[in-house]
Structure formats: structure tokens, C-alpha cells
Amino acid sequence: MGKIRIAICDDEQNIRSYLAALIRREDSSCRISEYASAEAYLAAGEDYDLLLLDIELGGGAADSGAADGGMAAQRGAAAGAGSPGSMDGMALARRLRSLPPDRQPLIIFVTGYESYVYQAFDVEAFQYLVKPVDEGRFADVFRRAAEKLSVLEKQRRRTLLVQYAGASRVIPLENIRYVESRGHKLLLHLKEGTVEYYGKIGELELELGGQFARIHKGYLVNLRHVEEYARGQVTLTDGEKLVISKYKYDAFVKQHLRFLRQ
Structure with missing residues (x-):
């Protein structure tokens, strides 16, 4: 994949610098931005592939700055990093999980406390590193994160070719929220509308593979667009x-868990 966009959010400048150095040791081409608070991160309005996030935020000085020289973190610094009552890292993670799937970063918590590990599962954190960070473990976690990001990028690039209304259309799988079977036709429910064409849902299920799950004889859902289920x-x-x-239901739950672990 291209340059990995990485954000480091920690209220201690020395920790941010240290993590940035570890990242560059693994991949010198990464684009790295640093933030001293959750508010600074949100104010920047940037999307990232990977976020290294401290849980105990709120005590740092407003010294946020983009390590790659960009303006995003500089704008974020004006948001009042380190102000009383500021958002902690877990709250930021929950906020990010409310975004569309294609805007959610992988999250690696980097914290001095082991007691938050179960909460980290609740926000689907990729990994949990305890300070002081073991450099060997960091290298292993970073490598696995890069591999997962590469898989996700390939999934986003996959497309479906359909023919309807006398024309052919290439549709990115990422844009398909779910597929509905209606008689001899299939309705692709996209982010921007619907596309209807002749086809069989069983054949499409085999073609699309593990990113789509059959939840009903008439529905095939894109797992990237699943928020919750019961x-x-x-x-x-x-x-x-x-x-x-x-x-x-049982097969769907297993397939969804496999998808999240990819």
C-alpha cells in the first residue's frame, strides 16, 4: 500500500517523539502527525490509517504539531490541548467508532495502565501496549498492523462488474451496503442509491467471498457496514x-468475527 497515515495522540512530548522514532525505524515512508490531546486530534479533521493512542490524556501542554510539517495538527493545537475536563483516549476511541467504517483508523492503545485492557476490546482496539514500551513487541505489533491495513486496502479496491440498462458498471465493493434479492433481480443498495440487475443471490454470495454474509435468503450484507446485531x-x-x-444467525456471528480479525 501507499504511505501509511499515522497519528500519535499522547499528552507527553517525549512519548510522542519516542513512538515516532520507533515507527520510522520500521517504515521511514510513513506520514506521522502528533497530537497532545483528543480535542486537538478531532479539531484537525484528518483521517488516519493507524492511531497510537494514550488513554490517560488531559495533562499535557498545548504543544501539538504535525511531525511531517502538515497544518492539521497545528490547527488542532488551538483546540486547547490539556485543558481541564478534556476527553480521554477511551472517549476518543468511542467517538471514532461512530464514524463510517472507511474513516475509522486501527487503534493501538499505548498506556501506562493495564486496567483498561477489557475496555479496549469494547472499542475494537487492534492492540494494547503498556509503557514503557518494549521495542521488540512494538515492532511485531506495527508489522501486523501494516499487514492488516494492506488487506483492508485490497478489500476497498475490489469491484463488482454488473450489466444493467444496456450498459456495464464497475462498482467498488466498499460502496455496497447490502444486496437484496427480488424475484429474478438483485438490488444493490449503495451509499448513493440502488442498482438493479438480473442475477442470483447465491451465485453473488460465492463471488463476493468473506466480506459479505448471508443473513436471510433474500439479503446479503457487507460486513464493513455492520454497526451492531442481535x-x-x-x-x-x-x-x-x-x-x-x-x-x-450463528454462521453470521462466526463470519463477522473472522472478518474483524483479518
């Missing part, structure tokens, strides 16, 4: 709810 219902990231068959 028996009888799947909720997508845009709030739309789909019926899940009781016969498909």
Missing part, C-alpha cells in the same frame, strides 16, 4: 435495520 436484526452504520434469519 438475534433477529442487523443494524447498519447508517442506521438501517435488516432482518436476520434465526437459521443464519
Whole structure:
């Protein structure tokens, strides 16, 4: 993949500099930006592939700055890094998990406290490193994060070629929220509308592979757009709810977990 966009959010300048040095040791081409607070990160309005995040934020000085010389973190510094009552790292992670899937970074918590490890699972953190950071473990975690980002990028680039209305259209799989079977036709429910063409949902399921799960005889859902689920219902990231068959539920849960671990 191209340059990995990485953010480091920690209220201690020396920690940010140290983590940046470890990253460059593994991949000198990375684009790295530094933030001293959650507010500074959010104010920058930037999207990142990977976020190294301290949980105990709030005590640092407003010295945020982009390590690559960009303006994003400089704008963020004006947001009041280190001010009383500021957002901690776990709250920032929860905020990021409310974004569309393609805007959510992988999160590696880097913290001095082991007690938050179970909360880290709740926000689907990729890994959890305890300070002082072991350099060998950091190298291993960074390598695995880069591998996962490469897989995700390949998934985003995958496309589906469909023919309808006398023309052919190439549709990125990322844009397909779910597929609905209606008689002899398939409806692709996209981010920007729907596309209808002749086809069989069973054949499309085989073609699309593990990124899409069959939740009902008439529905195939893109796992990247699943926000939450329970028996009888799947909720997508845009709030739309789909019926899940009781016969498909257990297989769906297993497939969704495999997808998250990729």
C-alpha cells in the first residue's frame, strides 16, 4: 500500500517523539502527525490509517504539531490541548467508532495502565501496549498492523462488474451496503442509491467471498457496514435495520468475527 497515515495522540512530548522514532525505524515512508490531546486530534479533521493512542490524556501542554510539517495538527493545537475536563483516549476511541467504517483508523492503545485492557476490546482496539514500551513487541505489533491495513486496502479496491440498462458498471465493493434479492433481480443498495440487475443471490454470495454474509435468503450484507446485531436484526452504520434469519444467525456471528480479525 501507499504511505501509511499515522497519528500519535499522547499528552507527553517525549512519548510522542519516542513512538515516532520507533515507527520510522520500521517504515521511514510513513506520514506521522502528533497530537497532545483528543480535542486537538478531532479539531484537525484528518483521517488516519493507524492511531497510537494514550488513554490517560488531559495533562499535557498545548504543544501539538504535525511531525511531517502538515497544518492539521497545528490547527488542532488551538483546540486547547490539556485543558481541564478534556476527553480521554477511551472517549476518543468511542467517538471514532461512530464514524463510517472507511474513516475509522486501527487503534493501538499505548498506556501506562493495564486496567483498561477489557475496555479496549469494547472499542475494537487492534492492540494494547503498556509503557514503557518494549521495542521488540512494538515492532511485531506495527508489522501486523501494516499487514492488516494492506488487506483492508485490497478489500476497498475490489469491484463488482454488473450489466444493467444496456450498459456495464464497475462498482467498488466498499460502496455496497447490502444486496437484496427480488424475484429474478438483485438490488444493490449503495451509499448513493440502488442498482438493479438480473442475477442470483447465491451465485453473488460465492463471488463476493468473506466480506459479505448471508443473513436471510433474500439479503446479503457487507460486513464493513455492520454497526451492531442481535438475534433477529442487523443494524447498519447508517442506521438501517435488516432482518436476520434465526437459521443464519450463528454462521453470521462466526463470519463477522473472522472478518474483524483479518
